[in-house]
Amino acid sequence: xxxxxxxxxxxxxxxxxxxxxxxxxxxxxxxxxxxxxxxxxxxxxxxxxxxxxxxxxxxxxxxxxxxxxxxxxxxxxxxxxxxxxxxxxxxxxxx
Numbered sequence: 001x002x003x004x005x006x007x008x009x010x011x012x013x014x015x016x017x018x019x020x021x022x023x024x025x026x027x028x029x030x031x032x033x034x035x036x037x038x039x040x041x042x043x044x045x046x047x048x049x050x051x052x053x054x055x056x057x058x059x060x061x062x063x064x065x066x067x068x069x070x071x072x073x074x075x076x077x078x079x080x081x082x083x084x085x086x087x088x089x090x091x092x093x094x095x
Contacts, residue, residue: 001083003037005017008086009083010035011093024048026078 008018017035024045032057033039041049041055050057063079 001008002033002041002061002064004083005060006041006046006049008083009049009060011090012086013053020052023052053076087093 010017015023017031018028021031024031025048026045030039034041034045046060047057049060053060063082064077
């Protein structure tokens, strides 16, 4: 679920797709494919995200790690709730 985490980081920071692509030095179409889950981001690209958002790359990976699997545990429950919260923020900002 790395694609959804990266998309939500962008949305939460109020960046348009083309603005984020520019910051990452990639094409908007490539970023769109990543966010839709059609392409996997490289570690180098995740490191670029980390720099843009001033967080550690490992935090991005931990945030998105195994979110799509149905595992029990506090870390996964918290991560899923954060994803839901960010999705609600995205929805509210469109209203």
